[in-house]
Amino acid sequence: MQLDNFKSVVSKYKVIFFDAFGVLKTHNSLIPGIEKTFAYLREQNKDFYILTNDASRSPDELAASYHRLGLMDIVPECIISSGMLARDYLANKITEGTVAYLGTEASAHYFETLDLKTLPIRELDLDSISDVNALVMLDDEGFDWNTDLSKTVNLLRKRNIPVVVANTDRMYPVSSSRVAIAIGGIADMIESIVGKQFIRFGKPDAQMFIFAYEQIKNQPEIHKNQVLMVGDTLHTDIFGGNKFGLDTALVLTGNTQAQEAEVRIRSTGIIPTYICVSAVV
Amino acid sequence: MQLDNFKSVVSKYKVIFFDAFGVLKTHNSLIPGIEKTFAYLREQNKDFYILTNDASRSPDELAASYHRLGLMDIVPECIISSGMLARDYLANKITEGTVAYLGTEASAHYFETLDLKTLPIRELDLDSISDVNALVMLDDEGFDWNTDLSKTVNLLRKRNIPVVVANTDRMYPVSSSRVAIAIGGIADMIESIVGKQFIRFGKPDAQMFIFAYEQIKNQPEIHKNQVLMVGDTLHTDIFGGNKFGLDTALVLTGNTQAQEAEVRIRSTGIIPTYICVSAVV
Amino acid sequence: MQLDNFKSVVSKYKVIFFDAFGVLKTHNSLIPGIEKTFAYLREQNKDFYILTNDASRSPDELAASYHRLGLMDIVPECIISSGMLARDYLANKITEGTVAYLGTEASAHYFETLDLKTLPIRELDLDSISDVNALVMLDDEGFDWNTDLSKTVNLLRKRNIPVVVANTDRMYPVSSSRVAIAIGGIADMIESIVGKQFIRFGKPDAQMFIFAYEQIKNQPEIHKNQVLMVGDTLHTDIFGGNKFGLDTALVLTGNTQAQEAEVRIRSTGIIPTYICVSAVV
Amino acid sequence: MQLDNFKSVVSKYKVIFFDAFGVLKTHNSLIPGIEKTFAYLREQNKDFYILTNDASRSPDELAASYHRLGLMDIVPECIISSGMLARDYLANKITEGTVAYLGTEASAHYFETLDLKTLPIRELDLDSISDVNALVMLDDEGFDWNTDLSKTVNLLRKRNIPVVVANTDRMYPVSSSRVAIAIGGIADMIESIVGKQFIRFGKPDAQMFIFAYEQIKNQPEIHKNQVLMVGDTLHTDIFGGNKFGLDTALVLTGNTQAQEAEVRIRSTGIIPTYICVSAVV
Structure with missing residues (x-):
């Protein structure tokens, strides 16, 4: 299994879609170092959205929960929830x-x-x-x-x-x-x-991706091949991203662990464009 | 839809397998008149077993619950539970x-x-x-x-x-x-x-039927075509009985109601040998 | 089951999405009178698109097949195929x-x-x-x-x-x-x-509807509640249209016949906004 | 993963049920050495049956196909086919x-x-x-x-x-x-x-095992714990054998290969009593 460097991968795209659980945070904390990723995105002027199958709280509350953990870059407007x-x-x-x-x-x-x-x-x-x-x-x-x-x-x-x-x-x-x-x-x-x-409603369904995609289209014209979907789950993040026509990066900090990633990709036929250790740049 | 007379149907078989819920009893009472069926079976010296997907109580307790409702013919030995x-x-x-x-x-x-x-x-x-x-x-x-x-x-x-x-x-x-x-x-x-x-474990699985069938085989040799399965549910009682090689009678006092029986039989392809209004002789 | 008049229904919407088989045509001919519907749409200046799960032929060939049957209003540009x-x-x-x-x-x-x-x-x-x-x-x-x-x-x-x-x-x-x-x-x-x-790809998946919806959005701003999806199949046309947020009309000229429509709607939980005898005005 | 010696395993049982494909033979030949197993069974006076989901040929023809490959111990009477x-x-x-x-x-x-x-x-x-x-x-x-x-x-x-x-x-x-x-x-x-x-009909369904079990019961009383089911497929041979109450041996000469056996057992929850390299003694 060939691993890709997350920073080089991200550098190729204008807009990044992130899954939340297992990519940005765990059950009670941030993925260590993830704030560097958002600093980098800000610096490079890249847009990002968080696509989450979490309907238990509003975007405002979800954003506040990141702030409490110390990640201030995430504002309600960039959260797309089911x-x-x-x-x-x-x-x-x-x-x-x-x-x-x-x-x-x-x-x-x-x-x-x-x-x-x-x-x-x-x-x-x-x-x-x-x-x-x-x-x-x-x-x-x-x-x-x-x-x-x-x-x-x-x-x-x-x-x-x-x-x-x-x-x-x-x-x-x-x-x-x-x-x-x-x-x-x-x-x-x-x-x-x-x-x-x-x-x-929720990933992998196309409606989740189109909802996010329509937000970015309010900016000057973006094509699907300029958007990267980053996730830890093959059946939702990667399958949904692929089907919608996006490039996809699987990270190994959540549902899919390093030792089983290759077997699961082969047995499900769900193939990410990249595999990265984490979403930390 | 042609309806068969339950008494004439039963008269052709030596052993009767009954489902419990919707055939002998409802959630809180006996099917009215069902005691006549057991009087008839006793009189005609026909054997019977009750095959129930109910593992919440032992055969002793299940038999006692029939006794409390006034049906004394049902003894623990004739109850086969999952x-x-x-x-x-x-x-x-x-x-x-x-x-x-x-x-x-x-x-x-x-x-x-x-x-x-x-x-x-x-x-x-x-x-x-x-x-x-x-x-x-x-x-x-x-x-x-x-x-x-x-x-x-x-x-x-x-x-x-x-x-x-x-x-x-x-x-x-x-x-x-x-x-x-x-x-x-x-x-x-x-x-x-x-x-x-x-x-x-439980109907429609063959193991439930073989378990009951082995009880009767302790008596002088019985062939499958001398056994009738009586039930109110196509997917468990009728499908399981058919597959095991028994003749089957659908009764309309439980899960399958008169006005929908024909449509359900056609749409599922599960075909009872007989359809009777109830299991009351 | 209350039946709605197709002409009054259609009159309320600016854009109509049609399924093909069972709505506009059968295996070898047009639904009788369907050309009147397209004359009416033309006259009323309403837009329409045909959403078809048919990938056996290109939009050009599909349009030509309608022309051969005498329906000249259907041009390749209004056909959205999987x-x-x-x-x-x-x-x-x-x-x-x-x-x-x-x-x-x-x-x-x-x-x-x-x-x-x-x-x-x-x-x-x-x-x-x-x-x-x-x-x-x-x-x-x-x-x-x-x-x-x-x-x-x-x-x-x-x-x-x-x-x-x-x-x-x-x-x-x-x-x-x-x-x-x-x-x-x-x-x-x-x-x-x-x-x-x-x-x-294909109905009921949202991507099919998004694709069609994006075509109309090239016109002056249209909202989802100005679009009607017309189809003969609950699981694809009606479910997909509902989920995408459109009003839906079930017609009885194809997969869903008059005598079973009510039962199927109740048993599947897929509820069209309207039920019409056919898509003929 | 602990491997068991097939000969010691077999020695504990009176009757052996074998799957055919992947256990006794491949698509065109015998598993090398399998004739030694049948010599051993004959010598030890152990009974055996072959339970096969193959309805393309009669037991006579199936037995003849083993004879042509040089395995003469398999007679039509010991073949149980779906x-x-x-x-x-x-x-x-x-x-x-x-x-x-x-x-x-x-x-x-x-x-x-x-x-x-x-x-x-x-x-x-x-x-x-x-x-x-x-x-x-x-x-x-x-x-x-x-x-x-x-x-x-x-x-x-x-x-x-x-x-x-x-x-x-x-x-x-x-x-x-x-x-x-x-x-x-x-x-x-x-x-x-x-x-x-x-x-x-066919493994893992109980009726296949009942049918074979009834053949042996014609001999002096045998209990289920004296019967071993040997197979190469978790979902049919091992699941069916376990559910019927038999001990089971998974062999690695067919559908389940050595390097994946452990992962598959863990991911399916289908647990053989033994794992053996092959059914060769």
Whole structure:
């Protein structure tokens, strides 16, 4: 396996898309040295965006979390989250009534400015659901799985409404050696039980990439071959970037570890343009 | 759709296999008139067995639950539960150490007589798992889904051990209009997250039918064409019975309702030998 | 099921996206009266695009096929085919070597202007594959399934290269009562056998809709709520349109027949904004 | 990875179940030295059975093929093929009419003694299918894939009949470095296109093991813990053997190669009791 130098790779592109978890940060800290990368990008006047399958918090809160860790370059405007796509969908498609959701109250802030009532499944009364016009799955916290997941199944058996999944990840790290089940994994279970087709937003889906790409197009014309996608996960970051027509760099600081990278690339057929030790320049 | 008379159907067979839920009972009562069926079977000296994907209780407890509802013909010896297959598997394949489980303490009684320690996931300490040699999924109750399901995922990432699912159902009725997620649905989610292949016991798998069939073979020689499988669910009861080589009767008192039976049979390609209004003679 | 009048529906939108098969034409003729729809669109100065999962022919040839049937309004510029997305992908991502393909020579015309050699699998020699840098699946015709599909599997076991599927449909009509297996169905089989992840272009994937949407944005600013997607298939046309944020109209002249539309909408959870008898005004 | 000595392993069991391909033979020859294993079994008076997912030839023909390669110990009576299970199913469940099949005429010999007409799909006339009461998929040879697979799809759209798949393998070796698509792979494609549930016979399904186990039970009582299953494939031989309650030995002469065995066992969670270099004593 040939490793590429991240700085030389980045130097070839005008705009960089980054995944967050496993690329910029771990469960509780920054990837050591990552602030040098952003200093370099600033210095070189390169644009960057963070594409994250995290709908648990707003771009403002996500940016604040980087600031607390000491990375000040990341502003809300450069964060593209799957929650923003879910918000867009509701804005376009649901004009009235109540949106039920699985997640914390913080995650429901995505829908605050819409003319829709929001209701956590926790507070839903199954005997009065006639104005529930959509269900959104945002976060794995904020509800009681023992009761509220069956309640969700019953809602979907009685009301034929669109179901939006704002985070396609099935698990996420909570410590250096442990993971937790993410709302994307729960969504898969419920979709399979009720037999309906849910609408998923998040990498590798093209809509996430087009959303980010449209932000940069507000600047003087950029072509796809001037954009690099950097990620630690083959099935989301690299597959999605490739399919959208971008060059891609796999980094080995997260889900894909050095000793298994080659086997996984061969067995999945998902081939990054570059492989780098990390996203640190 | 041509409906067959259940009494004439049953009269052609020497042994009857029944599903439980939706055939003999609902979530809280017997199917009205079902006691007449068992009186008829007794009178005609026909044998019967109940094949149930229910590993939450032992055959003794299951029989007692029929007695409480007034159906005295059902004795523990005629109940074949998927929990018994799980017990058999552990007896054959796991010789030492601890079996971790998801379920109530009642469900763990299946493993009491084995020389194995049992431990609910709820009490498992992820830092001391070196003697956990199998995981069994028995019931959806008896644990905290918010914490214990992620704990299960972490156990399976650290220990490469067989995982046995003793109930393949994905949901079950809790009232006339509501359902709850069953342990089989949870098992699908965890299997897909950890990417390992679980061992499932229960209809439609052939092992459930061979287990019941071996009980009857202790009597003078019976051929498969003298056995009828009666059930309310196409994918488990009817598909499993057909595949095992039995004639099958679909009844319309449970999962498959009269107005949709024909469409479902055509769309799934699972074809019962007979369709009857109910299992009441 | 409430039916909507197609003319009133269309009158509310500025741009119409149409599926082709089952909406504008059948296997060998136009949907009777469909030319009136295009006269109306022309008269009302509404724009339209045809989004088709058909990569067997170029937009020029596709447009010519409508002209031969007497529908002169359809010009190559308004046809968006999944083959165009496959072409874009190769242009962005594959810079040298040979592209092997399954399909007719006509289908390979999509790649003619690229600086890449194209080679039908039929002519591929498995002993000299070192410069094959991508495989594209275009059409179910033009090769011998008995030999060339196993050859494809062997190629993908030896070369870890991207595989592009330019038509996600699994079957297509060849007469009023018969269908044929499409290249999308073959692609599913080969993907599952080799265990790699293929790159699919075509509805319901967002990239197809983005591609069409970008064409209209060359005109004065259009918002998604001014665009209507019209199709006969819930899983591709309606699901894809909904997810992209468009209003959608299901027509009953193709894959979804009047008597089953309601059941299918309920069982899939894919809900069109409107249901119309046909796309004829 | 600890390797076990095959002779010491075998010495602990009374009956041995062998997979064929990759354990006893390759695409065109015996595994070198395998005749010593059968001399040892004869000498030690141990029983053995060959469990093969090969329905292309009868046990007589399969035994003859071993004789031609110089292995005389294998008699038809010790061969258990998935074709025998398919035959059993038809004998129990289909009492009249025509059985259509995909496969060679040799493969259709399984059904010769049944009171059923057999008809290759190749000769089927789609306008006269009213007496076709089952479809059996036996072998990948004997028909034209380009035309006969679509014909099969059309048959299954018009007739709601059971479909039996007598070989669940998706590919098989045709030389030391090449494979071909097997009928099991084709069956998966057609099942997914028509959306019906097919009945599959072959490892890892329990019915294959039950069938073999019932042969030995004709001898003085044997317990499952006296039977060893030997195979080269984790998902069929080892998973099926484990689930049935047998001890299992993985050999490294076929589908699972030495350098990847450990990774595959860990990633699939399918754990053989033993790992041996080969089945040669």
